[in-house]
Amino acid sequence: MSAIESGKRGRDDAAGDDSDSDVVLLSGPPSSASCLPAKRRRTLSAKAVALQGENGASRRATPTTASARPAAAPSCTNVPNAKTAATKSLEKVVKPKVLEIVVDGHNLRTTPVFDMFWRYAASRQELENRRRAGEKAPWTDDLILQKFRFCSVFRVSDAASQFLIREVIEKGSQAHDDVVFRVILFNIFTRIETFKTLDRRLGPLTWKGYDRAKFEGVLKDIENNGDSLYTGAFQKPAPKLGGSSNPENHLHLLEVLMRKEPNLVYVIKNCEYLADAYDWINCLPGMGDFTAHQLLLDLSYAGLNGKGLSRFHPSDFVVAGIGAVKGIEICYNGLTKGQEIAIMRWMCKNQTKMFARLGLAFDGLKAHGKSQLMHLCDIEHTLCEVYKYEKMVRSGAGKRDVAMGGKARKFEPKHTLEREATIPKAWSNPSRKVERVKPGKFERVGKEYVVKALLDRRPAKAKMKTKTNAGSNASAPVKYEYLVDWLGYGVGDRTWEPEEMLREDAPQMVDDFEREKRTK
Numbered sequence: 001m002s003a004i005e006s007g008k009r010g011r012d013d014a015a016g017d018d019s020d021s022d023v024v025l026l027s028g029p030p031s032s033a034s035c036l037p038a039k040r041r042r043t044l045s046a047k048a049v050a051l052q053g054e055n056g057a058s059r060r061a062t063p064t065t066a067s068a069r070p071a072a073a074p075s076c077t078n079v080p081n082a083k084t085a086a087t088k089s090l091e092k093v094v095k096p097k098v099l100e101i102v103v104d105g106h107n108l109r110t111t112p113v114f115d116m117f118w119r120y121a122a123s124r125q126e127l128e129n130r131r132r133a134g135e136k137a138p139w140t141d142d143l144i145l146q147k148f149r150f151c152s153v154f155r156v157s158d159a160a161s162q163f164l165i166r167e168v169i170e171k172g173s174q175a176h177d178d179v180v181f182r183v184i185l186f187n188i189f190t191r192i193e194t195f196k197t198l199d200r201r202l203g204p205l206t207w208k209g210y211d212r213a214k215f216e217g218v219l220k221d222i223e224n225n226g227d228s229l230y231t232g233a234f235q236k237p238a239p240k241l242g243g244s245s246n247p248e249n250h251l252h253l254l255e256v257l258m259r260k261e262p263n264l265v266y267v268i269k270n271c272e273y274l275a276d277a278y279d280w281i282n283c284l285p286g287m288g289d290f291t292a293h294q295l296l297l298d299l300s301y302a303g304l305n306g307k308g309l310s311r312f313h314p315s316d317f318v319v320a321g322i323g324a325v326k327g328i329e330i331c332y333n334g335l336t337k338g339q340e341i342a343i344m345r346w347m348c349k350n351q352t353k354m355f356a357r358l359g360l361a362f363d364g365l366k367a368h369g370k371s372q373l374m375h376l377c378d379i380e381h382t383l384c385e386v387y388k389y390e391k392m393v394r395s396g397a398g399k400r401d402v403a404m405g406g407k408a409r410k411f412e413p414k415h416t417l418e419r420e421a422t423i424p425k426a427w428s429n430p431s432r433k434v435e436r437v438k439p440g441k442f443e444r445v446g447k448e449y450v451v452k453a454l455l456d457r458r459p460a461k462a463k464m465k466t467k468t469n470a471g472s473n474a475s476a477p478v479k480y481e482y483l484v485d486w487l488g489y490g491v492g493d494r495t496w497e498p499e500e501m502l503r504e505d506a507p508q509m510v511d512d513f514e515r516e517k518r519t520k
Contacts, residue, residue: 184257
């Protein structure tokens, strides 16, 4: 079960700005209440020690030339053999420094993996910065980062997000329906080649020009050619919405998002809080915490003339996915359930102090002459990456099968990165500078039933109780009941529903049904 945003912060500054926090630097090993087994805890402590000198100072790689090349960020595995280094460090009996922090009134103590998080972030970002600067590989001394593929520290700078910004959002029709339609279409598959093929065969891609049969035909051609439709980075489960295949069901979901009343475009432009848009998306069939959050983040790159989700502060909302929760569990002792969001906020707020504490030079994301610190969503997915990274460190840098169950992807860069990552134009919206976290406790929304079609009509058998303007109960006549075919459900699940309810939930469908009935 993933953790969802709750609570409220009383500040309106930018994400990542530091302020006073409850932090105590301690000496000695983690407390005996560690969430890690003792043997594993000793191994991790030893490997963390291997990253420091006798006096606790971080190691830095020596520049290979006399040029002004920046020093390498300390890597988590910048030694020929991680296990050998760990064994040698055990003999030194050097105790790592531990932090004791207070988050939402709870005392937490960090494990050695907490420091690994910051070292990993610095090393992974330095790799990207050097690659963008045009330096030759390898761009890091970290053996694991040299061999295996890990996501960018900044979500906005990864390949999929860069394509989404440049080719999906900022090119083509800027009508709000068309932009949102293209974002959903890309998000469904999250595969650049799939979107390119659809655009080449059926473009320009607009909501008005959408034809499900034509889209299904192109998707079948891609599959028949032996090519993948979906990303390999994570699973894209399809809802059961009446289609005969996953792609067909995903197209049905796209139609629900665009046609539901109110539709996604309306919700985006009119929601008071970012959490409200998330709730609306997450309640639909086939949507889960992770998939709803990913779509929310993709939509946050679109401006819609100042009315898009880009108007919200990047710290307004976040979801802790399963990987991030596991990452938090190995970074801290003394955890209690439900602290994940508060912990990620603390990490985001104190990131500059944490990098400085370890002597790490974290340049952040460079764009337009500025440097951006990690947003809340970047902390979340880097925790997920560190969870995977730590398993590889623990098992040895080369043992991918042990660490990742044979699923680790080799790092094989095939193209040159732009000098700077493209930042969404919509992020210049001044509204992003003000935090608006939804107040109160988060209430998980239930799944909605979506009307697929109205099949028949009959006179109502009873009257419904309604509220009058004076507030008292009164009986109001209900003219008709409609036979509803529910999206994703079978013939046996059809029900008769009162007109009053359908007028609230699906007024256009009622009007269309009545119009067709009059013309017959």
